[in-house]
Amino acid sequence: MPYSAEISRANPSCFLFLIDQSGSMADPWGGAQSGVHESKAQEVATIVNNLLRNIVLKCSKDEGVRNYFDVGVIGYCDQVGPALGGPLTGRQLVAVADLADAPLRIETRRRKLPDGAGGTLEQEVKFPVWFDPVAHGGTPMCQAFAQARQVLAAWVQAHPFSHPPIVFHITDGESTDGDPTLAAESLRQLETTDGSLMLFNIHISSHASREISFPGSDPGLEDPYAHMLYGISSDLPDAMRSHLQLEGYAAAPGARGFIFNAEPAALISFLDIGTRPSNLR
């Protein structure tokens, strides 16, 4: 059965985040009327930094951080390249223990946590930041997929029996260097004995528009750009569909890992569920 390999220190898996850092990412999420003041780039950076924090915490045990995953962030705007900052600058993939020990900086933020008696309490938490928001230039999506393929081809060769990599592509606009379909398909052809690489696409909008989440085999998307992103998105494995259904998404059989006009909450849920290991040992 595909996607059932145990994720262990001997056979780690891999997450790669491909992040659109083009100029339009400086606009507010959902447009000026949305009441959101932060730019899409800022919100995405907060969401992905928080997700990286959660991945480190999942791997953290008594003795330290176990290398269950290799993780990378590739940004694309004027140029395409690794987006992690600080001591990890220039690194395309890093073991999660290295990620844990080398954030760009650690901020202190306040969070509401359950108090164990049905209420909540505010607590100060350390919030590591690995990359800062960037928003300028074009949207070279073809180059971004090509670079992801280059990085992950080496990874699957080194880890032939591992759970295959999952690529989360977050974008707000159309490709400025041509149709990325072939580059994305080439990326999706990478595989391990446990299955093919999964490519999930999350489109976020500068306009308040209807969100389309995890469409099935016949989504009826009129927008050709949405149709293209749907076409290059992988099917969701059953375990992920089940988790999404528990969060209220339809995610019917045949649903793909694709959201169009995603709200921040949908992006957070999808990234959380997509990086939730069911078979961590």
Next chain:
Amino acid sequence: MPTCCALFLPKAGSSAQEYEDAWACEEDADTGGWRLGLADGATESSFAGLWATMLVRSYAQGRWHPDAECQEELDSLRRRWQRIVTRRPLPWYAEAKVQAGAYATFLGLAVDGGLGGAGRWRAVALGDSCLFQLRGRKLLAAFPFAAEADLPWRPAAVSSRPGSDVAFATAQGDCRPGDSFLLMSDALAHWCLGRAERRGRPFGSLLHLAEAGPKRFARWVAARRRAGELRNDDVTLLVLSSREAASWRRS
């Protein structure tokens, strides 16, 4: 002469130090009664093995019983856990894990009067570790779950966070000379209940293994894992019985 034996293994690929189940077994020399505790530290939390060990030791030593008011003793254990894990400065991720607390499922069995004569047993559970009472080959009681499908996907667990509420399930019954009690953590409970539903004889096999000792048990677990019958998780089996043969390990 009743004997308690314990068989336990970490996940395949993990070291003995990474085993996060915990067990304890104490006999009251005056009354001949027994107290057994088994806890399964949650993989997602840190310092869960320590928390599980503290829970079972405290229970087996009779310092708390969930039938009675146990909040004070649990809170005292929680404060001790917090002191131990924060003795040295922690990196940001370990600090966050301590803030989130450790979690462990818990199963406790108290047998009054021992197995040498008629007596009573009481059990408490939170989570998916299971207890089975056997009389000869007959299964008399299964607690807290009697069917594989009933085992929860996300079991409840005892938290190390101060003030957390716990609601234990309880059960009790009679016991006679010759009865056996098997306590096991979730991976083995899944195997056992599934096997029993498919007309297998899991309990007889496990009693045999308890008599044969840890090397045979390790080979058996490895074979079940390879065959995909047993999930790769920490495995613990406690057997309290009046059978003589389990002399290789006595607590």
